[in-house]
Amino acid sequence: MSGIDQARDFVPCRIAILTxxxxxxxxxxxxxxxxxxxxxxxxxxxxxxAILRDDRETIAAKLSDWCADGEVDVVISTGxxxxxxxDVTVEAHRDVYxxxxxxxxxxxxxxxxxxxxxxxxxxxxxxxxxxxxYLFALPGSTGACRDAWDEILxxxxxxxxxxxxxxxxxxRLDEHRRRK
Numbered sequence: 144m145s146g147i148d149q150a151r152d153f154v155p156c157r158i159a160i161l162t163x164x165x166x167x168x169x170x171x172x173x174x175x176x177x178x179x180x181x182x183x184x185x186x187x188x189x190x191x192x193a194i195l196r197d198d199r200e201t202i203a204a205k206l207s208d209w210c211a212d213g214e215v216d217v218v219i220s221t222g223x224x225x226x227x228x229x230d231v232t233v234e235a236h237r238d239v240y241x242x243x244x245x246x247x248x249x250x251x252x253x254x255x256x257x258x259x260x261x262x263x264x265x266x267x268x269x270x271x272x273x274x275x276x277y278l279f280a281l282p283g284s285t286g287a288c289r290d291a292w293d294e295i296l297x298x299x300x301x302x303x304x305x306x307x308x309x310x311x312x313x314x315r316l317d318e319h320r321r322r323k
């Protein structure tokens with residue numbers, strides 16, 4: 144059965160938060176603030192935080208920089224996952240991914256369906272792995288960020304979560320680079 148195993152110690156992750164928006168700044172980044180509040184309340188560490196405009200190359204470069212930084216385990220972006228012409232966060236993430244976590248988007252859609260019905264089809268939330276780092280792209284709404292953290296990421300980024308979680312395999316994400 145799924146749940147938290149209290150016999151295991153919590154292992155904090157170092158998480159970077161990226162807000163993608165042409166209109167938001169530090170003073171009104173509610174979704175970024177929500178994610179920072181949630182990750183810190185859970186016992187994780189905020190490794191870095193940035194706000195970037197909707198530009199595919201700039202977003203991909205920032206994701207790549209964080210993936211190359213040994214002090215970042217997880218990157219969570221918010222914004223730019225919709226269907227409009229300016230929504231390029233998903234494409235930027237996929238430019239960086241070595242492997243996509245296909246089920247992340249599926250589970251996110253399932254969670255969203257319970258909250259917003261068929262409007263969930265308009266989200267392209269995605270997850271992947273690059274250079275030993277997890278990356279997740281969430282919609283820009285606070286509700287979507289809350290749902291993704293509370294019902295997926297908060298659990299999967301908790302080493303105590305059973306039967307399995309992202310944290311326990313984190314040291315093995317880049318094992319192919321070490322094998323020769």
